[in-house]
Amino acid sequence: MIKNQQIILPTKNTPEVILDPKGTIKFTGRLIPENAEDFFNPIEEWINEYFKNPAEITIVEICIEYINSTGTTYLLDIIHKITCIHLQKNTKKFAINWYYRDEDEDMLEKGRFFSMDLGLPFNYIKII
Numbered sequence: 001m002i003k004n005q006q007i008i009l010p011t012k013n014t015p016e017v018i019l020d021p022k023g024t025i026k027f028t029g030r031l032i033p034e035n036a037e038d039f040f041n042p043i044e045e046w047i048n049e050y051f052k053n054p055a056e057i058t059i060v061e062i063c064i065e066y067i068n069s070t071g072t073t074y075l076l077d078i079i080h081k082i083t084c085i086h087l088q089k090n091t092k093k094f095a096i097n098w099y100y101r102d103e104d105e106d107m108l109e110k111g112r113f114f115s116m117d118l119g120l121p122f123n124y125i126k127i128i
Contacts, residue, residue, distance in 0.1 A: 006046055014039055015064060019046045023055030025082065028063045031071035040074045044081065051085040054092050058082075063099035063127070067110065076114060083118055098122045 008017040015029030025047070033039040060082060067075065079096065086094045098111035108124065115122040
């Protein structure tokens with residue numbers, strides 16, 4: 001069972017990631033990783049451990065200001081993995097909050113794309 005929060009510090013190309021065993025998985029910043037596999041592997045390992053004994057409510061918070069195609073692929077894969085594990089367990093609550101800036105229609109559309117692709121409702125939260 002995971003007991004400690006893990007924080008991956010942001011760089012100019014990767015977001016801050018907060019992995020909290022109390023039920024929060026949060027991405028904040030830019031997602032244009034040079035080596036996406038190296039960036040996402042520890043996140044995936046943490047998620048695999050977390051979902052062995054998840055919190056009552058798991059919230060995935062995505063507040064990405066820019067994402068490239070590689071980042072899109074990997075983030076979509078990681079959200080898909082979280083969703084699949086959650087649906088298999090089907091015992092806890094789960095939500096995805098997608099944050100976007102008021103003037104950033106591209107990121108809102110990206111969130112809608114993710115939601116449609118995954119077949120899941122997202123909560124869209126406008127940052128003013």
